[in-house]
Each structure stands twice: as C-alpha cells, then as structure tokens.
Amino acid sequence: MQSAADIVFDAATKTYAGSAEPAVDALSLTVPAGEICVLLGASGCGKTTALTLVNRLTELTSGDIRIDGRSIRDQDVIELRRSIGYVIQQAGLFPHMTIEENIATVPQVLGWKRSRTADRVRELLELVGLPHKEYADRYPAQLSGGQRQRVGIARALAADPPIMLMDEPFGALDPVTREHMQDEFLRLHEQVRKTTLFVSHDIDEAVRMGDRVAILAQGGRLLQYDSPERILRAPADDYVARFVGTDRGLKALTLRSLGELKLDPATGDDEASLRTGDTLRTALSALLAGGAERLPVADESGKTVGSVTVDLIREAA
Amino acid sequence: MHTFFASFSFMTDHFGLLADRTVDHLKLSAAAVAVALVLALPLGVWLGHRGKGSFLTVSISNIGRALPSLALIAIFLGLLGIGFVNVLTALVVMAVPPVLTHAYLSVEQVDPDLVRAGRGMGLTEWQILTRIELPLALPVLFTGIRIAAVYVISSATLAAVAGGGGLGDIILNQVSYGLSGVIAAALWVAFLALAADALFGALRKRLTPRGVLAGRSA
Ligand SMILES: Nc1ncnc2c1ncn2[C@@H]1O[C@H](COP(=O)(O)OP(=O)(O)O)[C@@H](O)[C@H]1O
Ligand SMILES: [Mg+2]
Numbered sequence: 079m080q081s082a083a084d085i086v087f088d089a090a091t092k093t094y095a096g097s098a099e100p101a102v103d104a105l106s107l108t109v110p111a112g113e114i115c116v117l118l119g120a121s122g123c124g125k126t127t128a129l130t131l132v133n134r135l136t137e138l139t140s141g142d143i144r145i146d147g148r149s150i151r152d153q154d155v156i157e158l159r160r161s162i163g164y165v166i167q168q169a170g171l172f173p174h175m176t177i178e179e180n181i182a183t184v185p186q187v188l189g190w191k192r193s194r195t196a197d198r199v200r201e202l203l204e205l206v207g208l209p210h211k212e213y214a215d216r217y218p219a220q221l222s223g224g225q226r227q228r229v230g231i232a233r234a235l236a237a238d239p240p241i242m243l244m245d246e247p248f249g250a251l252d253p254v255t256r257e258h259m260q261d262e263f264l265r266l267h268e269q270v271r272k273t274t275l276f277v278s279h280d281i282d283e284a285v286r287m288g289d290r291v292a293i294l295a296q297g298g299r300l301l302q303y304d305s306p307e308r309i310l311r312a313p314a315d316d317y318v319a320r321f322v323g324t325d326r327g328l329k330a331l332t333l334r335s336l337g338e339l340k341l342d343p344a345t346g347d348d349e350a351s352l353r354t355g356d357t358l359r360t361a362l363s364a365l366l367a368g369g370a371e372r373l374p375v376a377d378e379s380g381k382t383v384g385s386v387t388v389d390l391i392r393e394a395a
Numbered sequence: 396m397h398t399f400f401a402s403f404s405f406m407t408d409h410f411g412l413l414a415d416r417t418v419d420h421l422k423l424s425a426a427a428v429a430v431a432l433v434l435a436l437p438l439g440v441w442l443g444h445r446g447k448g449s450f451l452t453v454s455i456s457n458i459g460r461a462l463p464s465l466a467l468i469a470i471f472l473g474l475l476g477i478g479f480v481n482v483l484t485a486l487v488v489m490a491v492p493p494v495l496t497h498a499y500l501s502v503e504q505v506d507p508d509l510v511r512a513g514r515g516m517g518l519t520e521w522q523i524l525t526r527i528e529l530p531l532a533l534p535v536l537f538t539g540i541r542i543a544a545v546y547v548i549s550s551a552t553l554a555a556v557a558g559g560g561g562l563g564d565i566i567l568n569q570v571s572y573g574l575s576g577v578i579a580a581a582l583w584v585a586f587l588a589l590a591a592d593a594l595f596g597a598l599r600k601r602l603t604p605r606g607v608l609a610g611r612s613a
Contacts, residue, residue, distance in 0.1 A: 135515055159517030170512030174530045174604030183526075184516050219610030233516075243515075 082111040082273045083146035083240040085132065090141040092127050092298070101127040102298030104141065109290070111146075111240075112271040116278050116288035120321075124298030125277040129243050132275065133162045145241060160184055163234030163242040163272065167249045169226040171218035177203070177229050178214040184237045202232040205266060224255040231263070235270065242274040248283070260286055281322050285310060285329060293318050307333055331359035331395060336375050339394050341384025350376035354383065358391050365391075401575035402582060409576070412565070413583060420561035420587070423479070423554055424547045427486035431543055435491045436536075439498025443532070444524050446503055453496070482554040489550060490543040497539020501532035533602040541595035548588045552581075562587075 086108045093100040102124045109115040117125045130136040132143055134155050143150045150158055171180050178199050185195040203210045206228040218226055227247055234242060247263075248256040260283060267274065278284050284291045285306035293301045293309065295317060302314035310330040313319035323329065337354035352361055352375045365373055365388050376382045406413060442448030470485075505528045513523045529536075555563030565572050565580035572580070 130515075133515055135511065156517050156519055159515060161517075162515075164512065164515035166508060166512055166515075168508060170508045172509060172513075172527055172606075173610055174606045176606070183513075183518070187518060187522060217606030217609045219606060 082271050084111045085109040085115075085241065085273055085275065086144040086147075087128075087131075088142045088144065090128070090131055090143050091139050092124075092131060092136055093139045099297055100139070102131065105294075105298055105300055106141075107292055107300060107303050109273055109275060111273050113289040114267060114274040114276055114287055116276045116284040116291045117294060118278055118281065118284040118288075118291050118321075119294035120296075121279060123294045123296050125279075125294060126245055128294070128298055129245055129275055129277050132241070132243055133159050133164055160188060160237060161239050161241070163231075163236075163239045165227075165230045165234045165242065165244040165247045167246045169218070169230035169247075171226055171229055171233070173218050176215050176217055177208075177221070180218070180229060181233045181236050183233065188237055198236060199232075202235055205235075205269070206232045207262065208232075222255075223251050224259055227251065227259060228262075231266070235272070240273060242272045244274060244276045246277050246279070249278075249280075256283075263287070282329065282332075285333060293321060327395065328359055328362075331362060331391070332357045334358050334394065336361055336386060337377075339386065339390060341375055341386055342372070342390065344374050344382045344385050345372065346374070348374050350374035350380075350382045352376070352386065353378060358394060361386050362388065362391050398574045398578060401573075402579035405572070405575040405579040406583075409572075409579075413562075413580065416560070416562045416564055416580070417583060417587070420548070420551055420554075420563075420584070423483065423486070423561055424544070424551045427483055427547045427551070428490050428540070428544050430483070430487045431490035431494050431547075432540065434487070435495040436498050439495040439539075440502050440524070440529070440532075440536075443499045443502025444520070444528060448499060449503070479560075482551075486547050486551060486554075490547050493542040493546065494539045497542070498532075498536050501535035501539070502528050504535070505531050530604055531607070533604075534599050537595060537599040537602055541592060541599065544591045544595060545588045548591055549584060552584055 087105045089104045089106050090102060091100050091104050092102045105128055107115075117128055119125055127136055131138055132145075132150065134150060138151070171177075172183070175183075178196075181199045181202055182195045185198060190198075199214065200210045203213060208225060208228055213221070213225075213229075218229070221229065230247065234244075248259045251259060264287065276287055278287070288306055290303060291306055291309050292303045293314075295301050302309060302318050304312075304314075307330065309318070310322060310326045310333070313322055313326070319326070334357065335354065336352060336356050336358065339358075350373070352364055352373055354375060354377050356375075361373070361375075365386070372385045372387045374382050374385050442451065502524075509527055509531075510523055513527050518526065551561050552563040552566055554561045555567045562580045562584050566577050566584070569577050
C-alpha cells in the first residue's frame with residue numbers, strides 16, 4: 079500500500095431512496111495526494127453523505143469516485159474499506175475491547191502475524207501520544223474524550239491506508255481539547271501524509287486544518303473549492319461570504335505567522351511576549367490590547383529577532 | 396405445619412425417587428430449552444442484526460404470553476396425543492418467545508455508531524456480528540435464556556398430565572405419595588427454578604464484557 083493517493087469526485091451524486099432531491103448533487107472535485115481537504119457546510123448539507131460515498135457506506139446513485147485513478151465501483155467493497163481509514167465523531171471505539179484490541183481490529187482481519195500487529199499498535203500509540211505501557215490494556219470507558227479520539231485515529235491508521243475519512247472527529251470535544259487535537263492531527267499529518275477528507279461545520283477548524291476547503295450548500299452543491307486563504311479573501315458569493323463570517327479579515331490573519339513577515343528591527347530591550355510562531359491575529363490582538371505602537375518579537379528560543387507594528391500587519395494582510 | 400415438615404422427611408426418605416424424577420424433569424426441561432435455542436437464537440440474532448423484525452418478535456412474544464402453558468399442553472394433547480413429544484413441543488413453544496425477543500433486542504440495541512464504525516473499517520457482516528454485536532449482546536441475550544429456563548422448569552411439572560414424567564408425577568399423585576410428598580416435590584421444583592435462575596444470573600454477570608463494566612463504574 080502506498081502512503082497516499084488522490085481522490086477524484088466525478089459528478090458524484092446521491093439521491094436517497096424516497097427522497098426527491100439529491101443529498102449530494104453532481105459533486106466534482108479532486109483532492110491531491112497527501113493533502114487535507116475539508117468539506118465545510120451547515121448541518122444537513124450532505125457532508126457525511128459525500129464522505130461515506132468514498133468508502134461505499136453510501137452507494138453512488140450516479141457519477142463516479144476514483145482513488146488513484148481506480149473507480150471505487152470496480153473494487154471489492156470490503157477490500158476498499160480496509161484500505162481507507164475511517165474516523166467518526168464519538169470515535170466509535172468498541173467498548174468491550176481494550177485499546178490495543180481496538181487498534182488491532184483491521185490488522186487482525188487482514189490476517190497479520192501477531193508480532194507484526196503488536197509492533198504496529200505500539201508504534202501507533204506512540205504516534206498519537208499515548209504511552210503503550212499505560213494505555214494498551216485500558217478500555218475505552220477509562221479514557222477521556224480526547225484520548226478516545228486519539229485511539230480512533232490510531233485505529234484508522236492501523237493498516238497504513240493511503241486515505242483517511244474523518245467525519246467531524248473533534249466535534250464532540252470541548253474547545254480547548256479540540257484545538258489541541260487539531261494541532262496534534264496536523265503534526266501527525268506532517269509525518270504520515272495521508273490524503274484526508276475531513277468533514278466540519280466550523281469555519282475556524284476548516285481554515286486551520288485544510289490545505290483546501292470545499293464549501294457545500296444544501297443538496298451537496300459545491301459553492302467554492304479553494305485554499306483557506308482564497309476562501310477568506312475572495313468568497314465566491316454572498317452565501318460563502320456570510321458563511322465564513324464578517325470577521326473573515328481577522329480569520330485570514332490566523333493563516334500566517336510572524337515568522338513569515340519581514341519584521342522591523344528590534345528597538346529597546348523590552349522582554350518580547352510574542353514569538354515568531356504566533357499568528358498575525360495574535361500579534362494584532364497583543365498590539366491593540368497593550369495600546370503599544372510596536373512590540374518586540376522573539377524566536378522560539380526566546381532571543382529577540384525584531385519588532386512588529388499594526389502597519390506591518392496591515393501590509394501583510 | 397406438620398405436613399410441611401413431613402415433606403422434608405419425605406425428601407430424605409424418598410431421596411432416590413426424587414433424584415430419579417429430578418433427572419427426568421431436568422432432561423425434559425433441558426431438551427425443551429435446547430430446541431428453543433436452536434430454533435429462536437439464530438433467527439432472533441439475525442433479525443436483530445438486520446434491524447428488522449420487531450413486528451414478528453413482538454407478535455410471537457405476545458402470543459406466547461397469551462397462551463397459558465396448561466392450555467398449550469391441552470392443545471397439543473388434542474393434536475398429537477399423550478406423550479413425551481407433545482409435552483416437549485408445548486414447552487418449546489413456551490420457551491421460544493423469551494429467547495427470540497431477547498435475542499432480537501440484544502443485538503438490535505447495540506449502538507449503531509459501533510456497527511457503522513466496524514462496517515466502515517471493512518469488517519464483513521459476519522465479523523460485525525461476532526466481534527461487535529454478539530459480545531455486547533450476550534448479557535441481554537442470556538436474560539432471555541434465563542427466563543425461558545425458569546419458565547420451562549416450573550411448567551414441566553405439567554408434563555405428568557400428559558404422561559411426560561418428571562417431578563409432576565409426584566405432585567399430581569397425592570394418592571400414592573401423600574400430601575407431604577406433593578409438597579416435597581413442589582418445593583423441589585421451586586428450588587430447581589431458583590437454582591436455574593441463579594445459575595444463569597451468575598453466567599450473565601460473567602458474560603458482561605469487562606470494558607462495559609468499567610464504563611458503568613466510571
Ligand atoms: N440514510 C439516509 N436516508 C435518507 N436520507 C438521508 C440519509 N442520510 C442522510 N439523509 C439526508 O441527506 C441529507 C444530507 O445528510 P448528511 O449527509 O448527513 O448531512 P451533513 O453531514 O452535512 O449534516 C439530509 O437532508 C439528510 O436528512
Ligand atoms: Mg454529518
């Protein structure tokens with residue numbers, strides 16, 4: 079199995095039996111290999127349907143979906159699903175199995191040797207930041223919501239699938255844990271580079287997580303498919319503009335960090351509270367809150383490397 | 396009171412007889428429960444997995460509840476004549492509804508998210524059933540077997556009416572065994588039913604997955 083594959087939606091359409099309108103209507107988009115594509119939209123607009131068309135939990139009514147050039151219709155459905163990681167909102171961990179057994183589910187049905195499965199479980203638990211010794215033998219009920227979701231991700235990665243489908247994976251977590259998990263997942267994605275379809279109804283999550291964002295409207299109609307930057311700066315229409323919010327100018331500032339700016343030289347010896355890793359939004363907020371003209375910026379080691387002003391941020395924005 | 400205590404001396408005096416009849420009684424009961432399991436378990440579990448059949452299982456269990464066992468035995472006496480087979484059939488008919496409904500409900504009530512997760516991971520329907528649904532269904536499923544067993548053991552007493560043997564032979568034959576014999580045998584039946592209840596209750600506890608118990612105490 080390769081590490082990533084592209085996903086092509088080709089006029090993918092789903093009309094549920096007994097329903098007059100399609101839940102997903104002629105959706106066409108390409109997710110390049112190794113990228114994260116966020117399907118963003120209000121509740122009921124067809125995000126879950128679009129996602130589950132890929133692993134055929136929902137069968138296409140018409141159109142096609144191709145993974146690495148191969149139509150999903152031509153593949154054995156069980157094999158197809160085993161080659162796709164699937165993460166759902168409440169993690170869906172099996173309560174009667176230990177964490178280790180949960181993660182080992184797909185390797186087991188694939189007939190892996192015990193030792194290979196055990197090694198893989200160990201590796202994955204480390205990858206998601208849960209020490210094997212402490213967590214392998216616990217049951218899902220003995221974990222926090224965030225930890226359960228980590229296990230859900232590890233379980234989806236178990237057989238090293240080229241593709242991950244994630245349906246509002248952090249939707250049930252408290253805001254602090256959610257943000258933490260978003261960062262963790264991005265870090266993990268840097269390492270494993272799976273092509274990821276990520277469903278969300280939260281614009282902040284979408285611009286944070288997505289290499290690309292697909293904005294869907296009722297009936298699974300694709301309104302805009304762009305980088306987060308473009309979505310925020312150039313919404314395709316009024317609906318998108320309203321959906322991303324009137325504060326989209328501020329949101330766009332979260333996409334860039336101080337390190338990406340050409341900073342002014344440092345002045346004075348004030349202790350820097352800003353770091354090069356902070357976003358422009360954080361910097362602007364600090365400038366406004368402190369009522370300062372100019373604030374010093376330090377690199378991650380704490381050494382002051384320059385200073386930032388509101389003007390500098392405006393130019394960059 | 397006197398007869399009540401006399402029933403205990405009857406138990407010690409006629410221990411061999413009681414043991415003999417108990418073996419018959421349990422054989423008949425076990426056979427009835429076993430046949431009911433073979434008939435109703437796979438059907439109930441399969442319907443539960445499909446999530447279809449609540450109508451069927453509810454109807455069957457209502458019919459089962461509406462028909463008193465004595466009436467059933469009478470019906471089968473009329474249809475099949477006196478004998479072991481027709482008593483067995485009546486007991487099976489009694490045992491099927493609780494087994495079927497509990498088997499159905501036990502599987503049907505498993506969190507649909509878990510089934511969805513399993514299916515999405517590429518488990519086959521059989522793997523979903525055996526690895527996810529059944530382990531989580533076992534406690535409720537066992538409750539059905541437990542109810543059926545208690546029901547059958549108490550009702551098997553009526554087998555004697557139809558010539559089926561068992562402890563009912565003593566209970567319905569006061570002429571030969573006296574009142575103390577009748578009470579002794581009745582107590583035995585009650586004891587057997589309670590013992591079966593306790594046995595299956597203990598089994599149910601052992602079959603509840605540890606992870607599920609962990610969830611309850613957490
Ligand atoms: N299994 C189903 N059968 C019939 N209609 C469904 C089914 N699943 C979803 N729908 C309908 O399809 C539409 C899109 O649902 P969904 O894909 O779940 O939206 P989202 O994930 O964006 O909230 C909704 O109107 C929903 O009611
Ligand atoms: Mg959804």
